Amino acid sequence: MITQTDAPEQASGRPRDGRIDEAVLRATAELLVEVGYADLTWAKVASRAGTTRPALYRRWPSLAHLVHEAAFPQSLTAPFPRTGDPATDVRTMVAGALGAFAHPVARAAAPGLVAAVTADPTLHSALLARFSEALGGIEQPLLDLIAGAALFALLLHPGDLDAEPTRTAWTDRITALLTEGVTA
Amino acid sequence: MITQTDAPEQASGRPRDGRIDEAVLRATAELLVEVGYADLTWAKVASRAGTTRPALYRRWPSLAHLVHEAAFPQSLTAPFPRTGDPATDVRTMVAGALGAFAHPVARAAAPGLVAAVTADPTLHSALLARFSEALGGIEQPLLDLIAGAALFALLLHPGDLDAEPTRTAWTDRITALLTEGVTA
Amino acid sequence: MITQTDAPEQASGRPRDGRIDEAVLRATAELLVEVGYADLTWAKVASRAGTTRPALYRRWPSLAHLVHEAAFPQSLTAPFPRTGDPATDVRTMVAGALGAFAHPVARAAAPGLVAAVTADPTLHSALLARFSEALGGIEQPLLDLIAGAALFALLLHPGDLDAEPTRTAWTDRITALLTEGVTA
Amino acid sequence: MITQTDAPEQASGRPRDGRIDEAVLRATAELLVEVGYADLTWAKVASRAGTTRPALYRRWPSLAHLVHEAAFPQSLTAPFPRTGDPATDVRTMVAGALGAFAHPVARAAAPGLVAAVTADPTLHSALLARFSEALGGIEQPLLDLIAGAALFALLLHPGDLDAEPTRTAWTDRITALLTEGVTA
DNA sequence: CGGTAAACGAGACGGTACGTCTAGTCTTCCT
DNA sequence: AGGAAGACTAGACGTACCGTCTCGTTTACCG
Structure with a gap:
């Protein structure tokens, strides 16, 4: 998981919703196969994952970072x-x-x-x-x-x-x- | 040269200005080094070559075709x-x-x-x-x-x-x- | 008409489509009454006028300028x-x-x-x-x-x-x- | 003071911190002069007052209510x-x-x-x-x-x-x- | 004196709008 | 017909704010 802040750090504030992470990675993988990298956009991923673009920007610094994580899981x-x-x-x-x-x-x-x-x-x-x-x-x-x-x-x-x-x-x-x- | 129409095409009407082709290929090569592929746009190429976007669209079907020709000359x-x-x-x-x-x-x-x-x-x-x-x-x-x-x-x-x-x-x-x- | 360039200036390039100006002003007037100033957005105006946001940004420097022109015609x-x-x-x-x-x-x-x-x-x-x-x-x-x-x-x-x-x-x-x- | 609930309200639970009210009104007045109404946001007020947005939402139903109170004291x-x-x-x-x-x-x-x-x-x-x-x-x-x-x-x-x-x-x-x- | 209730800070949540940029096309006048 | 200029539709970009929420913690009053 590529977070802006790498440390596990004692969560202050509302915690991230882990289901969003999962849904986004799944949506990204599906869309990569369906439309290809060139036509992959933040908006499509957010829509497919049932969330919004700002929630993605909070988690990944660029589309490529998200793709890299979705395409090469552990x-x-x-x-x-x-x-x-x-x-x-x-x-x-x-x-x-x-x-x-x-x-x-x-x-x-x-x-x-x-x-x-x-x-x-x-x-x-x-x-x-x-x-x-x-x-x-x-x-x-x-x-x-x-x-x-x-x-x-x-x-x-x-x-x-x-x-x-x-x-x-x-x-x-x-x-x-x-x-x-x-x-x- | 990758033209929309591959035939040697019987020149009817005003002939293409060959100096534009050269200037565009030179501008593309320079910009590739200066700003990189990701930040290369039709507008930047046209501006650097001293011409306009429509003149480029007339010659190359996509940015990638132009880049490929500029990057790998004979x-x-x-x-x-x-x-x-x-x-x-x-x-x-x-x-x-x-x-x-x-x-x-x-x-x-x-x-x-x-x-x-x-x-x-x-x-x-x-x-x-x-x-x-x-x-x-x-x-x-x-x-x-x-x-x-x-x-x-x-x-x-x-x-x-x-x-x-x-x-x-x-x-x-x-x-x-x-x-x-x-x-x- | 509030244009970026006030002079009548000999038109070079494709001229503005006057029907867009009219449609936008009409759409703005209608929307002002229907939703009010506070909920008026570029997107709603563009959509109602059948055009796109960039066409509006080309014509008016701010929503307020557009509103002022729509609300107080000659x-x-x-x-x-x-x-x-x-x-x-x-x-x-x-x-x-x-x-x-x-x-x-x-x-x-x-x-x-x-x-x-x-x-x-x-x-x-x-x-x-x-x-x-x-x-x-x-x-x-x-x-x-x-x-x-x-x-x-x-x-x-x-x-x-x-x-x-x-x-x-x-x-x-x-x-x-x-x-x-x-x-x- | 414009509270959500106007009654003097039987204080149960932790009482409001009166110093926050004062600091917020002061911060609002200062910011109004410095940046103007249009660029005044909850976040700027909260930050200047040394508190957080939720503390403000608890007290005023809208920015305008807060501004009105800050601008026209008794x-x-x-x-x-x-x-x-x-x-x-x-x-x-x-x-x-x-x-x-x-x-x-x-x-x-x-x-x-x-x-x-x-x-x-x-x-x-x-x-x-x-x-x-x-x-x-x-x-x-x-x-x-x-x-x-x-x-x-x-x-x-x-x-x-x-x-x-x-x-x-x-x-x-x-x-x-x-x-x-x-x-x- | 422990329980309860509401305040507190922190920060993520879903949304929405902003202003800009690019792609690709089209229209006008000029050469 | 090609060139120059610039408007057109379409839509993605990254950012900012809004109003709400979910935490973990603190502070008062109440039984």
Whole structure:
């Protein structure tokens, strides 16, 4: 939850209504899939969640922050078990990255978030924090390759990653390239 | 040049003023660097180019189309010479991808274009056409890895790719991973 | 007509749509009577006139300016004929002031305009200009007495000036006080 | 004091803090002069008085009620001594009306109250009650003339009533008109 | 002396209006 | 016909206020 004030802090004043937070996140996820990031507005989210725009402004500093929280809940950002075998672990990571980005909500959100992250340092930090747990211990260039490939593929030829024969083929080929290199 | 009507079109009536096209592309490139994609508007471009919004609408179907043309002129999308040696060619491609994305204008434009591409099929086609020449003959998964890694790295830790010791180090490591695999 | 630019100025660009001006003034007058000054908003006026808020902002610098123009059209602010006989002329002026302020639209607008005038010098000037023609040649204190009495009476005991026996009685008494003084 | 419930009310529960009432009235008077009626808000008053908005809502039903109480304390609404001589008494009343409206706080409050009175019957009653004592026994048309003239003059040409030669001149002329009539 | 009731501060609640901005289109005159 | 200028509809933006509410706490009176 991205609150203006991060500390749990002894609540003074009327407490936030937690049901609003839930309803808004749910509405955001639904709308991302239905209308896409580009046509997502504060007003639509507020209306769908049964609340008003000011209540959203109180909670999230920008639409992108809200989207980022709605698209990548904790369940998707849990760390994965590692075996120690490079080939196995790389395949797990590739499949994991693909799975995270291929989720309908994340997929609708990702391109817009990519653009927003470059323009907003606070969003950059929020995203890093959200994924740091899942990705601890992986060297940066390898992470760039795996996450970048999944993201790029979904942007440029999403059809290949939707249906099954080609999806596994792509995962296999990426894994092979990363474990054995192009020379093989 | 992306015109509403692609045919060479028999010029009837007053011909377009070519100097406007140039001035607009120059203005767009400058503004991308100065204010960023998110704050780029038709009005700012028109004002900087010394013309009016309707003249721009006559030429480009959307801001993204204009940006894509301003950010990736032909000079950046030329094919590269190949040696046949995998290691050498991979390094050339990695460096090329990094170079293309690291150019200040492209860098400002890329994230926004990524978002726009997913929402506009005509822009998707235009981008593919623009890069198809340079990238002919490369297998898709390898392209995903190289371009994706460059894009992703620029989004997440741009500092590493700006200055020199780390930039070459990153290029080296990516090349090594792609030619020899993680096992090495 | 209160335009941002008062000069008739050789129109460059698309000219204003005069039908919008008319529709807005009509809508404003109607709404003043129906909902009152306090509940009059740009949005309601625009909606009733079949146009949008930006079209109004282009024409009037504030709601009060629009109201002032809608409530006191030229027809109400024409100069009156004078006979030279003090008693007759004073009665004409008293009845005229009462008539101008008692008109349903003016009556709904007046109290709000009174408040707005003190806070906005440009509105002050606009109001003076609008009435200067009708009231030329009358000494200031006499004008204060006549207009002030009509305004004050409408604010404090409007019932007396609505129906007929009392309305004429009030006009007679005011005229008598001003022509003969309290001593009579 | 305008309380929600007028009865002296059997005090059960924690009693009101009288210091808050004083601080609020003082803060309101100051703010009226500093920012004007139009920009006066509950929040500014509460903040200046060192309290919170709910404490104000508990005491006054509307901002206008609070303003009316802050701008016209009892000291200003005391009855005046009458001599029986019309000329003298009229002059006293004119000067009194001018004095009451010319006080900086009253002056800032009056135009806004004029507007609020027409929209709120309870405020209308409250104002009448406040002034009834001072003005008992004066015929309504004469009161309209005197109070109306003072109010109107302050709205339209306030400069004339601020400095001294013109202020006395205005008072003299109004008195003359009311005692002898225009014919003189 | 404990219970009750209403005050207190703090701040979120649903609403509504504001004034501005942008997109995309259209209309006018001029070249 | 294209260009320059500027108005058009439509609607999102972020902010400000309103009047109400929900807390946790404090202060009086009452039994």
